[in-house]
Amino acid sequence: MIRLNSRDPGFDQAFARIVSDRRESDAGVSDTVAAILRDVRARGDAALAEYTERFDGHPLTSDADWRIDAAACKAAFDNLPPDLRGALELAAQRITAYHAAQKPEDRDYTDAAGVRLGAKWGAVDAAGLYVPGGRAAYPSSLLMNAIPAKVAGVGRLVVVTPTPRGAVNSLVLAAAHLAGVDEIWRIGGAQAIAALAYGTDRIAPVDVITGPGNAWVAEAKRQLYGVVGIDMVAGPSEILVIADAANNPAWIAADLLSQAEHDPVAQSILITDDATFADAVEAAVETELQGLATQTTARASWNDYGVVIVLDDLAAQAPALANALAAEHVEIATDDPDALFAQIRHAGSAFLGRHTPEAIGDYVAGPNHVLPTGRRARFASGLSVLDFMKRTSFLQLDATSLAAIGPAAVSLADAEGLPAHGRSVSIRLGQ
Amino acid sequence: MIRLNSRDPGFDQAFARIVSDRRESDAGVSDTVAAILRDVRARGDAALAEYTERFDGHPLTSDADWRIDAAACKAAFDNLPPDLRGALELAAQRITAYHAAQKPEDRDYTDAAGVRLGAKWGAVDAAGLYVPGGRAAYPSSLLMNAIPAKVAGVGRLVVVTPTPRGAVNSLVLAAAHLAGVDEIWRIGGAQAIAALAYGTDRIAPVDVITGPGNAWVAEAKRQLYGVVGIDMVAGPSEILVIADAANNPAWIAADLLSQAEHDPVAQSILITDDATFADAVEAAVETELQGLATQTTARASWNDYGVVIVLDDLAAQAPALANALAAEHVEIATDDPDALFAQIRHAGSAFLGRHTPEAIGDYVAGPNHVLPTGRRARFASGLSVLDFMKRTSFLQLDATSLAAIGPAAVSLADAEGLPAHGRSVSIRLGQ
Known part of the structure; x- marks a missing residue:
């Protein structure tokens, strides 16, 4: 523990060192992760099975090896002690209420120039949520990731979670039931992130991946940023x-x-x-x-x-x-x-x-x-409904409004050396 | 050009190929970019000067070599032909109006349990905007990147742009004047992105980097994602x-x-x-x-x-x-x-x-x-005011509301094996 007093002569420098101290492991896993991503992209389920056997000691053979079914999640929920079930329900209800108010509003208006402008928001089709195995598998994290996706209107919510030597966390299953998760796959690590991003024969790809993980998981998400949407590097x-x-x-x-x-x-x-x-x-x-x-x-x-x-x-x-x-x-x-x-x-x-x-x-x-x-x-914000939604802007002009603002677009297109841009406007102005 | 008819027997497969066809160059620049980022981080302005001499044929010696000053931007704007100046002004005015309505609203309310909840939005302190050199230096892109940052309330807006053999684009300078850009640095490529992210003796770091660029610029942004905020990979x-x-x-x-x-x-x-x-x-x-x-x-x-x-x-x-x-x-x-x-x-x-x-x-x-x-x-949206803002959620409880919802938190903390979490609640409940 470091103790500082702002009256100390070296305070500014000592504080600056605390600010710039990065506690993050730069684990040098980049190449390993890149190889795993390539392999899962190329070989799909076969690669997943090999990595899962190797890293988790869990063979993926039967359907039950691959997936945890909804009935198991419901059973885990039903078997919770009453106080824990009540706590999870209170959490889910309050998280839902807070996030429901985050949903953005669409815009659609016509301005003084006669131009109709707007933006409409929609949910992504499918979201993947990483849930770590072992001690760090927190039901609260599952709720915090799954509920914003549900509130956003995501149609398909997929959990991936490693089950080392087959061990599952019943609290996480109960939370998955409560949050309405659609699929749970028993895979983890960079290979699970690759499966979510690229898809395999068994696992359809998703559009956004969120959730905490170790250095391999974080690096896999970082490398796949742009192939899918991801939450902030944590x-x-x-x-x-x-x-x-x-x-x-x-x-x-x-x-x-x-x-x-x-x-x-x-x-x-x-x-x-x-x-x-x-x-x-x-x-x-x-x-x-x-x-x-x-x-x-x-x-x-x-x-x-x-x-x-x-x-x-x-x-x-x-x-x-x-x-x-x-x-x-x-x-x-x-x-x-x-x-x-x-x-x-x-x-x-x-x-x-x-x-x-x-x-x-x-x-x-x-x-x-x-x-x-x-x-x-x-520069970044906490996870929210917005991480599972995207916005389409839109425009509508008629002959009159195009005549009003179109010539300015033609001038700029010409100045930028993009004549076909200008032509697509001027041809409609009868020029 | 490919022509398809939905009645063709192979239509679905042919369309699927078009959907999955990635036109993006996987230029294999990752290692080169990583080396440039490390070098600029370690050696700062000296590294910038070397890369700029080598890639742009532009020596960075005097202050005027490093920066384009505000007077030059104002002169470029004042010297625009009237129709072009009018077109830029119309564009800036309309872009400003559309983006102003994107500003999110803060929340602050107390719910039935007596818990005060909310979220406040704020702008990032500083934003960096990459403007490509040569033909792809578009004044419209400068407006589209700079105006949302200004509308968001960003205090310091920094442009980096390569000036090959010293050549500057006067239209871009005029747009920078109109948009209220604070600094323009004559650097480009991955080295410019590194300077914005890490800072150097001359250039203070920024919090968010946006703007189009070549494969090196895009890869540099991708590698620095998390060190700074970036816009979508394009x-x-x-x-x-x-x-x-x-x-x-x-x-x-x-x-x-x-x-x-x-x-x-x-x-x-x-x-x-x-x-x-x-x-x-x-x-x-x-x-x-x-x-x-x-x-x-x-x-x-x-x-x-x-x-x-x-x-x-x-x-x-x-x-x-x-x-x-x-x-x-x-x-x-x-x-x-x-x-x-x-x-x-x-x-x-x-x-x-x-x-x-x-x-x-x-x-x-x-x-x-x-x-x-x-x-x-x-999964992604167009650039907006939100790319230059972030949200801080907040909570306030009193003894009564903590007594109402605190026990559920204690139950969950215990179940997750995090006793100090539970203790920070229960100690306030007198337990």
Whole structure:
């Protein structure tokens, strides 16, 4: 853990190092992934079966080896303990409500020149969702990816997920049932992304691929960007907590650790204006770590990447730091969080006030928990209905409106050396 | 040119080949580009100067070698012939009006559970726009890229453009003045994209890079996707014209050629329900080609990639073909274009009726002419204000609303094996 004070002589340089520190593995998997993509494109299902046997120890022979059927998902859902089923249902209902309001409106109007202009939105035909195998297979992630696609109106929703040595995660199956997933294929890694993008004999291709994965999955999505639509490249998770001294130190410590337990390279940063409060939070982190089942991961993250910054004045100094960090999650634990939030331009998602722990947004609040990491909030947004939709602009002119604006198009086409462009306008003007 | 009739025995297979035919060069420039990106990242301006000398024959020594200043842009604008200046101004005004209405609205509401939810949109801090050198330097493209960024509220708009042997394009400078570009750097290729993404001593980095370019530029953008935001990967242009026999064949021929003159690998496709009309259009294409200054390019495109498809029934058959092609531009030249358009789900932009040549949309109508190519309209949209903005979701709970939905989050966190997530909620519930 690094502790900085804005009065320290080297503060600006030390903070700049934290901003520019990339915690992302540049795993050098590019060539391996490219070879897998080529192979699946060329050999289809046969290649999928070989890679799945090799990487997952799972033979793809019968139909049941390839797919998890809807009945298995329904059974997993029906067998959930009541409190967990209720929690999943509450999450699904609230995520659906938040995302339904994201649906964009079509436009269709005629302007003063008599030109009809507009845009109509539509869903992609099919979306693929990657669900990691093993410990990182989170039912909440399935809901956060599948529900926006469903709300967008996607007709076919396909999940791919590795099932190492045949093991499936019943919570994920239950979530797939609840979210209305249409197909689940028992494949993973770069080979699963290739199958979704190119299609195989068994698996029809999709138009958009989203969902978290390891370095191979992320690289496969990056390489296939343009063949299909993909969501943002994702790195390790991070949280910035801006908290004054009026907070309970244990609450803030719990928030910092909720991020740290994700990954040894996750990052938790506290910005406060009170050194004594910072001491208390540091002590509370130690207390909270005791007995935490995820202590090993959380401690590694906190020790290696944790940061505590003490400022003189939160209002005057914190927004500039927050904007430079452009963090995935930003908590503002003050009495008047809106005053600070108004000055924060770059953040994936904000959690306002003392009773809004980031984890509430991971599960049941409604906004998406798939958010830009690694300073990408400077230019990227969380997953939304828009990731599963696209827009067709349209125009309609008649003889009169074409006569009004057409000559300008002819002038520009001529100036650009594109005479056939000009001709397609002038021929309609009788020229 | 290929001519198909839906009654032909092999029609489905022949059409499927047209759909799957990728006209994009897989130029194998990936390794070269990766090396240039690494070099510019490591050596900054010195690397830029070397590449610019080598590829553009333009030495970067004095400040004037590096940048084109605002006064030069203003002078270029002031020196435009009046009709061209008027045409650019009309284009800028109409593009601005269309894009202004794209600005998304913020959300901020409190739901029945007492949870405050919302999303606020903001512009990226800085955007970079690539403008190709030489013949493909189009002032219309500069407007189509720069104006959405300006409308979005981007604070700093940077153009990079190669100036081979020092040559600048005064029309592009005039457009840059009109659009309010802040900086113009005389660099191009993958090295210019690297400079925009990573920054150098002279050039501050940007957050989003858009604009057309050659294979090296496109590959550089693809490799830097995630370091910065980029617009869609772009391939050769294409048009699909759906026209009944009541059209003037010469008008339709002009439309087909307006696309063909862009590039020898551009594609123009006519779908009609009348074989005699198809003959007439083919003949008109030959007539129009005579004397066309861009005849060589247009003829190569039409001969190699032109397609004429004759159907029995436009309403019953054309939409499915159009959706499979998911073309960049779709003209519907019929009396009731809306009836067909309602069935077309995948298209970059649509041009409705007999007086709406595609070229009017390239210049002055208002919608963006940067559109998804190569069937990407299945999942992608034309350039818009949204490409230069991002959204921060936010939440605010109080003790009561946290008590209402918090226990469900604790259940899910426990089930996912993330106890610190649950703890950050339960500690606030006094548990």
